[in-house]
Amino acid sequence: MRLGINGDLGHKNPEEWVLLIRKYGVRTAVAPMTKDDPMEIRNEYLSWAQKEDIVIGEVGVWKNVLDPDQKRRTAAIAYAKEQLAFADEIGARCCVNITGAAGEVWDGYYPENYTGAFWEQMIDVTREIIDAVKPRRTYYTLEPMYWMHPDSPDDYLQILKCVDRERFGVHMDYANMINSFEKYHNCELFIEECFQKLGPYIKSVHAKDVILKPIPPVTIHETLPGTGRVNFRQVFDLADKLDRDMPVFTEHLSSLEEYEKALIYMKKVLR
Numbered sequence: 665m666r667l668g669i670n671g672d673l674g675h676k677n678p679e680e681w682v683l684l685i686r687k688y689g690v691r692t693a694v695a696p697m698t699k700d701d702p703m704e705i706r707n708e709y710l711s712w713a714q715k716e717d718i719v720i721g722e723v724g725v726w727k728n729v730l731d732p733d734q735k736r737r738t739a740a741i742a743y744a745k746e747q748l749a750f751a752d753e754i755g756a757r758c759c760v761n762i763t764g765a766a767g768e769v770w771d772g773y774y775p776e777n778y779t780g781a782f783w784e785q786m787i788d789v790t791r792e793i794i795d796a797v798k799p800r801r802t803y804y805t806l807e808p809m810y811w812m813h814p815d816s817p818d819d820y821l822q823i824l825k826c827v828d829r830e831r832f833g834v835h836m837d838y839a840n841m842i843n844s845f846e847k848y849h850n851c852e853l854f855i856e857e858c859f860q861k862l863g864p865y866i867k868s869v870h871a872k873d874v875i876l877k878p879i880p881p882v883t884i885h886e887t888l889p890g891t892g893r894v895n896f897r898q899v900f901d902l903a904d905k906l907d908r909d910m911p912v913f914t915e916h917l918s919s920l921e922e923y924e925k926a927l928i929y930m931k932k933v934l935r
Contacts, residue, residue, distance in 0.1 A: 665903040666719055667930055668692035669923050670870065670915035678708040685716060688927055692719040692911040699750035710754060721868045721911025722835075723751035723759045723802075728771075729789050730764030730782070740764075744793050744804075752799040757911055758867035760805045760835045763813050764789070773811035786813060787826045794829045803833035803867050810843040817841070817861040824865060834865040839872035839894070845882045848874065851893045859902040869903050869912045871896065871930070886916055890929040897933050 668690045675681040681696045697709045713720060725747045727740035744761055751759035763786050766776035776782055794804050806814060806823070814820035820834060838858045841847065847854045851874075859866070873892035877883045889896060903910045914926045 665869075665900055665908065665910040665912045666691035666721075667927060667934075668694070668721055668911055668913045669927070670694055670722070670913035671917065671920075671923055674920070678705065678712050681709065682712045682716060685718060688924060689931070690927070691717065692721045692909075692913070694913070695720055695723045695751070695754060695756055697754075699746060699753075706754065719909055719911055720754055720756040721758070721913065723747050723754070723756045725759060725761035726770075727761065728764045729761065729793070730766065730785055731768075731770070732766060733768075741789060741793065745796050748793060748797045748799055748802070748804050751802040752797065755801045758803045758805045758833055758835060759799075760807055760868065762807050762809055765812060771809065771812075777812045783813065787823070790823075790827050790832065791829060794827075794831055799831045803831050804829075805833045805835035805867055807835045807837050807870070808840045810840055815841055815843060817858050820862055833867040834862045835868050835870070836862060836866045837870040837872070838899075839870065839874050839886060842874050842884060845876070848876050848882075848884055848893060852895050852898055855894070855898060855902070859906070863902075863906050866903075866906055866910070869899070869910060870915055871899050871903075871912045872915065888917065888922060889914060889926045890933075896930060900930075900934060 673684045675684055697706050725744045727743050729740045729744050731737040731740055748759040762771055765772045766774040766782055808814045814823050838855050873887050873889045873894045874884050875887040875892035877885060903912050914923060917923050917926060
């Protein structure tokens with residue numbers, strides 16, 4: 665497995681990016697360039713990645729492709745196709761988005777997120793994005809979420825079956841599926857279940873820690889790796905057994921200093 669930062673490194677050009685890669689000692693990265701950068705800049709980033717043995721793990725979409733507003737939905741789907749094509753062009757391990765929400769908040773909870781009609785629309789749109797691009801080097805993936813599909817390993821398996829596309833894979837974010845006290849209390853068993861059931865399809869991993877705060881009802885928050893419930897030795901072993909080059913990212917931290925602290929802890933676990 666390869667550790668990386670899923671956050672803004674603050675670089676302005678390829679030279680700054682590679683210096684930061686060296687500084688933090690990571691071996692995978694989210695795409696450091698965008699599809700709108702000039703071709704020579706994109707190629708320079710890719711050249712540095714090859715020289716430094718850096719795997720480009722992810723290209724993000726982060727748009728609501730199921731937005732109830734037709735104009736916004738059409739724009740989001742077009743953008744998802746562009747990002748998937750870009751991910752394929754640069755050879756990223758995956759292009760990742762969330763399923764989408766049945767309301768204005770792109771990642772929000774709405775009761776309609778769990779209707780049969782919404783499920784069918786989700787399957788159709790996912791197929792549409794993949795079929796339009798026909799990627800050969802990357803995979804379109806969905807990040808699990810607390811309150812929308814996929815919210816469990818079995819839910820993700822059902823989506824994989826229904827979408828039925830070779831280039832549809834899994835983005836593993838086990839923390840986003842720890843949405844109950846039972847899953848939190850039995851954290852190691854649940855993480856084992858996630859990797860056991862979804863392992864053959866996993867293309868990238870978000871390695872996050874979670875902590876329960878004693879505020880009724882159940883309140884589970886992300887926290888700095890090493891300060892919560894997650895056994896990172898277990899996560900790293902499971903990821904490494906799947907693929908020695910599996911991208912494993914720390915994310916959602918508030919500063920580069922926190923990312924550095926997280927990486928120090930994670931590298932200590934690896935040692």
